[in-house]
Amino acid sequence: MCFNSFFFLFFFMLINYFFFVYFIMNGLSVFFEWEIISFNSMSIVMSILLDWMSLLFMMFVSLISSVVIFYSKSYMNSELNLNRFIILVLMFVFSMVLLIISPNLISILLGWDGLGLISYCLVIYYQNLKSYNAGMLTALSNRIGDVMILMVICWVMNYGSWNYIFYFDFMKNDYVMFIISFMIIIAAMTKSAQIPFSSWLPAAMAAPTPVSALVHSSTLVTAGVYLLIRFNYLLIDMFFFKVLLFLSILTMFMSGISANYEFDLKKIIALSTLSQLGLMMSILSLGFPDIAFFHLLTHAMFKALLFMCAGVIIHMMNDIQDIRYMGGLSLYIPLTSLCLNISNLSLCGIPFLSGFYSKDLILEMVSFNSFNLMVFILFYLSTGLTVFYTFRLIMYVMINDFNLMMIYNLYDEDYIMLNSMFVLLFMSLLSGSFLSWFIFSYPYMIYLPFNLKLMVIYVSILGSILGFMVSNMGIYSLNKLLLSYNLSSFLCLMWFMPNLSTYGLSYIYLNFSQILFKNIDMGWSEIYSGKGIFNILKNYSVFYNIYQMNNFKIYLFSFILWFMILFIFFFI
Amino acid sequence: MLIYDIWFLFIYMFSVGNLIFVSKNKHLLVVLLSLEFIVLSIFFFFLVLLMFIDYDMYMLMVFLVFSVCEGSLGLSILVSMIRSHGNDYFQSFSML
Secondary structure (H helix, E strand, C coil): CHHHHHHHHHHHHHHHHHHHHHHHHHCCCEEEEEEEEECCCCEEEEEEEECHHHHHHHHHHHHHHHHHHHHHHHHCCCCCCHHHHHHHHHHHHHHHHHHHCCCEHHHHHHHHHHHHHHHHHHHHHHCCHHHHHHHHHHHHHHHHHHHHHHHHHHHHHHHCCCEHHHCCCCCCCCHHHHHHHHHHHHHHHHHCCCHHHCCHHHHHHHCCHHHHHHHHHHHHHHHHHHHHHHCHHHHCCCHHHHHHHHHHHHHHHHHHHHHHHCCEHHHHHHHHHHHHHHHHHHHHHCCCHHHHHHHHHHHHHHHHHHHHHHHHHHHHCCCCCEHHHCCCHHHCCHHHHHHHHHHHHHHHCCCCCHHHHHHHHHHHHHHHCCCCHHHHHHHHHHHHHHHHHHHHHHHHHHHCCCCCCCCCCCCCCCHHHHHHHHHHHHHHHHHHHHHHHHHCCCCCCCCCCHHHHCHHHHHHHHHHHHHHHHCCCCCCCCCCHHHHHHHHHHHHCHHHCHHHHCHHHHHHHHHHHHHHHHHHHHHHHHHHCCHHHHHHHHHHHHHHHHHHCCCHHHHHHHHHHHHHHHHHHHCC | CHHHHHHHHHHHHHHHHHHHHHCCCCEHHHHHHHHHHHHHHHHHHHHHHHHCCCCCCHHHHHHHHHHHHHHHHHHHHHHHHHHHHCCCECCCCCCC
C-alpha cells in the first residue's frame, strides 16, 4: 500500500511538473466547468481551475506527500493498521488537491472541511488522552473557519454564482464584498493559526511525525494562506487586511519568543512553523501575494524535511522528544544531522539555500517600501529570533555533550527514511533558485543603503551568538530561569493565549453546570421527583396497610351499611 | 295485605341472614350457616312467588339443587381450611 501510493503520488507530481512548466511558459490557464444542478438563478457548478499557481502547489503537495508516505512505511512499521493510516493520508491529499484547484466556493468548502476533519482523524491517531485533547482543540479551532466559509457561501449568493474569481474587479466597493472579505480573513486565520486561534498548532504535535511533516508543516496550515492569495485582488485595500498584518506580525514575534523557551523538539518546530506562517501572512497583507506564495513553497520543503529528521531522532531516542536528553548526536548520525542542519540553516535564511531566496526577498521588500516602524522592527526581530532558536536547537541536539540516554540505539542507516529525506534535501537546496526563476518573470528591483541591506546579516549573527551563549552548558552552569518566573511563563506559554481556547471557554460552563448539579440534581429534584414521591407513596401505602389490615368482615359490613342506607332512603 | 306480611317476613329473614354473614364471628361455620339461612329465606319466598303462577315448581327444584351444591362447596372449603390452618378461626383473615 505504501509503495503503490508513493509511486502514484510521485507520478502525479511529475505530471504536475510538466504541465506547470508548459503552462507558465505559455501563460495558459484552463478552466473546466461542470454544472451539477441549477436552481432558479443560482447554479452549483463543479469547477476546476488549472493555472500555474495551482499546478505548482499541487506538485509540491504531491511531492511532499509521496515522500512522507514512503517515510512512514519505515516510521510506522510497528503499526498494525498501517493501511488505515495511509488511507487517511491519501484522503488528506485529495482534500488538499480539491482545495487547490477550485475557483468555486463550494468545492473550496469541501476541501476545507475535508482538511479539518481528516487532520482531526490524524491527530487523534495514537488514541491516548493527550491526543484526544489535541484533536478536539484542532478540530474545533478549524471549525470556526468552516463556519466562516459557510457564511461566505451564503453572502456570495448575492452575486449569482459561487465562482468568486469573476467578481473581484467589479464589485470591490460593495458592502457584501466587505462582509465576505472579513469572514474570509477570519477563516484563513483559524486555519493558519494566527493570534487568537494559535493554540492548536503546538497542541497538534500529538500527531504522528509523518502527519506533522505533511499536515502541520506544509499543507494544512498553508491552506489559509493559499485562500488569501486567491482572494488577494479583493482584499488588497480593505481595512481588515491591516488588522491581519498586525495580528500576523504579532504571531510571528510571539512564536519566535515561545520557541526559545520550549524543550520539546516537535513543539519547537511547530512554533517555528507558526512563526513562518506569520511571516507569510504578514507579507501577504502588505500586498505581495507572489512573494508569500514563494515563501510558502520553499518553507514547505525545508519544514517537512525538518520534521522528518525530528522523526528519525525521536525514533532513535526511543520516543523521547525532550531536547534536554539529547546531545552530541551529530557525531553518530551524520546523514540525518546533515539534513537537519541544512533545513535549519535554510530556515534561518543562510545565503543561497532555498530559504534565503524567499526570506531575504521578503525582508528587503519590507525595508524598501515605506511601512511602519513597528512592522520593520518586528520583522527583523523575528528573523533574529528564528536564528536564535535554531542555533539553540542545534546546540542542544547536536553540539552539546552526549547525555548518555540511549547508547545502543544510535541507528541512522534506515534507508527508507534516509532516501525520503534526501529527496526533500535536494529540493530544499535547489527549490529556492528554481522557483525564483520560474515564478518571477522579472526580478524585483530593490535599492537599499548598505547597512540596511546587511541588517539581515547583523540580526542573524546576533541571534546565532545569543543562541550559542544560551545553550552553552557545562557541569558548572547554573540555571537562573526561575528568577524571572513571571516573565518567563508569560513568554513561554504563548502569552497565555491557549487559555482562551481551552480553559477560558470551558470554565464558565463547567462552573455553571456544577452549580446546577448541586442545586437541582442533588437538591430540589430530589424532593419533587426522586425521594419525595417515594416518601409520599410510602406514607400512603402505610396508611392503606393500616386501613386494610383488619378483619374481612368489616369490609363486608360496609355492604350492609350501604344496603341499609338504600333501604332507609327508598322505602320510607 | 297477606302479601305484604309475607314480604316483611322475607325481608326480615334475608336481612338477619346478611347481618350474621357480615358480623364478626369466631368460626367460619357460623358464616356458612348464615349463608344457608339466606338460601332458606330465598327458597321460602320463591315458593310463595310461584304459588301465584299456577304452582309451577320446576324452577324451584333447580334452585334447590344449586343451593345444595353451594352448601357442600362451602363445607369443603371449611374442611380444607381446617386442614391447612388447623382451626376454624376466621379472624386472622384480612382483605389482603
